[in-house]
Amino acid sequence: MIRHIAACALAGITLAAASSAAAVEWNSSQIGYTQNVAFGGFTGAGQLNGLSSNVSYTLQSVTGNSWTFGYSVTNTSASPVDAARVSGFGFDVDPNVTSASSTGAFGVTGSGNAPMLGKFELCFLASGGGQCAGGGGAGVDLGENGTGSFTLNFASAISNVDLTNLFVRYQSIDAPTAGVVGGSGVGQAVSVGSAVPEPASWALMIIGFSTAGALLRRERRLQVGAGRAA
Known part of the structure; x- marks a missing residue:
C-alpha cells in the first residue's frame, strides 16, 4: 500500500512531452499545469527569420463540460524584424467544442480562415x-506580453482534450532589410515544452512525497523491530 502511494506521487509529476510540435495534449487531472509553445513566422514572401512568439497555456479548471485555460502571449520577434504585432492565436480542438469564450488581451472569440493556413x-x-x-489594430508588440483566459465547452464531460494545428497571427510587420514593410503573416508551432506544474502544485506534491517517505520509514522500522523480536 505504501509503495503504491509513492508510485502514484511519482506518476503525478511524470508527464509525456506533446506528441508533435503542432499539438498540446491534456487530461482533466492536470489542473495548474502549463505548456509552452514557440512559434516561428512567415509572410506571403516566405519564412521571415526573427518573426517569432510564444504562447503558454495553463489548465485552470475543469467543471462539468467546461475546460478553462489561462493564456500568456509573448512577442519574441527580433532582428531583422523592427516591428510586429501578435494580433491573435488559435487552434483546432479534439473533441470538437460546442462553444467557446475568452477574456483579457485576446478577448474576441472567432473561427474561420487564417491566411496561408486554411480554416480553424x-x-x-x-x-x-x-x-x-x-485582429484589427490591437495586439502584443515586440517584447510585450498579453494574458487572459479562454473557456471551451463540450457536449458532455470528457477526460482528455487536444489542441492541434496551433497558430498565431502577425500584423504590422516591418523588416526593411528583409523587404517587408507593413506586412502581415502567420506562425505555426515549432516546439512544444513538456507540461510542468505551477509552484502551488509542486508544494502539494512535495507534501505528498514527504508523507509517503515518512510512511515508508515507519514501515521499515516496524519490520526491523519485528525481526529483532523474533
Whole structure:
C-alpha cells in the first residue's frame, strides 16, 4: 500500500512531452499545469527569420463540460524584424467544442480562415470581427506580453482534450532589410515544452512525497523491530 502511494506521487509529476510540435495534449487531472509553445513566422514572401512568439497555456479548471485555460502571449520577434504585432492565436480542438469564450488581451472569440493556413475551429483575437484573419489594430508588440483566459465547452464531460494545428497571427510587420514593410503573416508551432506544474502544485506534491517517505520509514522500522523480536 505504501509503495503504491509513492508510485502514484511519482506518476503525478511524470508527464509525456506533446506528441508533435503542432499539438498540446491534456487530461482533466492536470489542473495548474502549463505548456509552452514557440512559434516561428512567415509572410506571403516566405519564412521571415526573427518573426517569432510564444504562447503558454495553463489548465485552470475543469467543471462539468467546461475546460478553462489561462493564456500568456509573448512577442519574441527580433532582428531583422523592427516591428510586429501578435494580433491573435488559435487552434483546432479534439473533441470538437460546442462553444467557446475568452477574456483579457485576446478577448474576441472567432473561427474561420487564417491566411496561408486554411480554416480553424477557434481563434482568439485582440480586436476585430471574430475572423481568424483579423485582429484589427490591437495586439502584443515586440517584447510585450498579453494574458487572459479562454473557456471551451463540450457536449458532455470528457477526460482528455487536444489542441492541434496551433497558430498565431502577425500584423504590422516591418523588416526593411528583409523587404517587408507593413506586412502581415502567420506562425505555426515549432516546439512544444513538456507540461510542468505551477509552484502551488509542486508544494502539494512535495507534501505528498514527504508523507509517503515518512510512511515508508515507519514501515521499515516496524519490520526491523519485528525481526529483532523474533
